[in-house]
Amino acid sequence: MTEIGASRAESSVLATPRSALRRPLSTAGSALGASLLYGAAAEEKVVLELGTSTIRAGFSGDPQPLCTHDVSGDFASTGAMGWRRGTQHGLSTVTLDDATLDALVLEQVRDVYRRHLLVDAKARKVALCESVRLPDRVRRAVARVLLGNLRVPQVTFYPAEVAALMTCGRTSGLVVDCGHQGAAVVPVYDGRALHAYAERLRVGGQMLAAHVRGLCVQHARFRAFGGGDSRPAEPEMITDLLLEHMVRRLQCAAPLATAPDEFAKLARDGLSLGAVSDELAACFASHTVGASAHIRMVVDSPQHGRGELLVPRWVLGRATELLLQGDAANDHEGLLSAIVRCLARAPVDTRRELIAQILVVGGVASVPGFRFRLAQELQSRLAGEERWRALAASVALAEEPGPWNQSPYLDPEARPESRDKSANGSVFAAADRCWVGVSLAVAAKIGGVDMRRDDFDGHSLPRLD
Numbered sequence: 001m002t003e004i005g006a007s008r009a010e011s012s013v014l015a016t017p018r019s020a021l022r023r024p025l026s027t028a029g030s031a032l033g034a035s036l037l038y039g040a041a042a043e044e045k046v047v048l049e050l051g052t053s054t055i056r057a058g059f060s061g062d063p064q065p066l067c068t069h070d071v072s073g074d075f076a077s078t079g080a081m082g083w084r085r086g087t088q089h090g091l092s093t094v095t096l097d098d099a100t101l102d103a104l105v106l107e108q109v110r111d112v113y114r115r116h117l118l119v120d121a122k123a124r125k126v127a128l129c130e131s132v133r134l135p136d137r138v139r140r141a142v143a144r145v146l147l148g149n150l151r152v153p154q155v156t157f158y159p160a161e162v163a164a165l166m167t168c169g170r171t172s173g174l175v176v177d178c179g180h181q182g183a184a185v186v187p188v189y190d191g192r193a194l195h196a197y198a199e200r201l202r203v204g205g206q207m208l209a210a211h212v213r214g215l216c217v218q219h220a221r222f223r224a225f226g227g228g229d230s231r232p233a234e235p236e237m238i239t240d241l242l243l244e245h246m247v248r249r250l251q252c253a254a255p256l257a258t259a260p261d262e263f264a265k266l267a268r269d270g271l272s273l274g275a276v277s278d279e280l281a282a283c284f285a286s287h288t289v290g291a292s293a294h295i296r297m298v299v300d301s302p303q304h305g306r307g308e309l310l311v312p313r314w315v316l317g318r319a320t321e322l323l324l325q326g327d328a329a330n331d332h333e334g335l336l337s338a339i340v341r342c343l344a345r346a347p348v349d350t351r352r353e354l355i356a357q358i359l360v361v362g363g364v365a366s367v368p369g370f371r372f373r374l375a376q377e378l379q380s381r382l383a384g385e386e387r388w389r390a391l392a393a394s395v396a397l398a399e400e401p402g403p404w405n406q407s408p409y410l411d412p413e414a415r416p417e418s419r420d421k422s423a424n425g426s427v428f429a430a431a432d433r434c435w436v437g438v439s440l441a442v443a444a445k446i447g448g449v450d451m452r453r454d455d456f457d458g459h460s461l462p463r464l465d
């Protein structure tokens with residue numbers, strides 16, 4: 001290669017955005033594809049989705065986030081806030097003052113730009129995906145960090161619920177967002193989120209992990225290597241690493257194979273956070289399907305040495321019942337009751353269309369079988385009440401290409417070739433749907449609510465209603 005050719009090749013590589021060098025080849029040309037589709041160069045924006053414990057970041061037009069950044073790590077700020085180093089914080093922690101919250105958000109968002117996006121914040125506009133679960137003080141802190149500290153030229157706000165339905169090609173539906181520190185049920189009609197009828201709950205992935213830990217301490221057994229009888233598990237054996245492994249890799253929502261009325265009575269009287277009654281445990285164990293009754297894992301005990309932990313299989317298959325049914329003893333409402341109350345508050349002429357397109361998003365939605373169990377339990381509850389009996393047959397999942405009860409997970413005899421192919425919403429991961437919807441909206445030039453750097457006073461934010 002000549003010297004001129006080498007210099008041209010080098011200049012072309014240096015002129016390429018560093019983000020494109022880090023992205024897969026299948027997604028790096030999304031901006032080019034958008035420009036060919038719309039006849040002009042489409043502006044590529046940074047897309048951010050801030051949850052209560054994670055930040056998803058990437059570029060508009062991409063089919064998935066470039067990174068998922070954990071916010072619940074050690075707060076390692078320096079300077080005036082250095083005394084808080086080593087403590088655990090999340091974005092929705094109510095004990096944080098505004099200055100500390102701003103410092104936490106600034107550290108996390110700046111780390112995303114430096115380690116993953118690899119672009120100058122001043123050079124790219126930002127599309128922000130906002131969930132109804134995020135408190136207003138956190139939204140203000142994010143706006144102050146982006147427009148004030150990082151000097152982003154413009155932030156465009158998109159409602160997460162409307163964006164999630166876009167991934168299914170829908171403009172109306174009932175979005176159930178179940179995240180780490182809470183959940184929300186938001187009706188969306190004709191492309192507008194009806195926040196006045198939304199329901200917010202305290203159940204989420206954090207409570208689910210605490211419930212699994214409590215059930216393991218109550219029902220798991222430990223057997224030391226080298227012989228000896230098994231003994232009850234100790235709390236020190238259930239480490240955070242082991243708990244994360246069980247929740248993320250071993251947990252599922254098993255289909256219920258008992259009478260709904262009988263189970264509802266047992267769950268109402270015997271289900272609480274971290275514990276179940278003996279009658280409910282026997283009901284779960286009798287309807288558990290698996291090669292063995294226990295799941296075996298190697299653990300270390302400070303008192304008894306290394307051994308195997310025997311966790312009943314129903315513990316990981318039935319832990320999600322707490323999210324569905326709730327905990328009446330601790331005043332934690334379940335998702336089913338919240339959905340029914342949301343339907344009761346919604347306008348009458350929208351209820352059938354809402355219940356026919358239920359979209360479950362968030363990290364908990366990734367649990368295998370959880371979406372189908374939610375539809376199954378909701379249909380059973382609606383059919384058992386005279387007021388809602390006419391709507392029970394209309395319960396359906398928005399992202400499923402056919403009736404939810406024909407899924408191979410619930411009906412092994414159902415064949416994929418016999419199902420309706422009219423929908424293809426199951427392509428995207430449930431935890432990424434809100435981010436993907438905003439990415440599609442920006443690429444398709446669907447506008448949101450814009451706020452420029454010079455128009456932000458540090459407190460007032462636009463309403464997305």
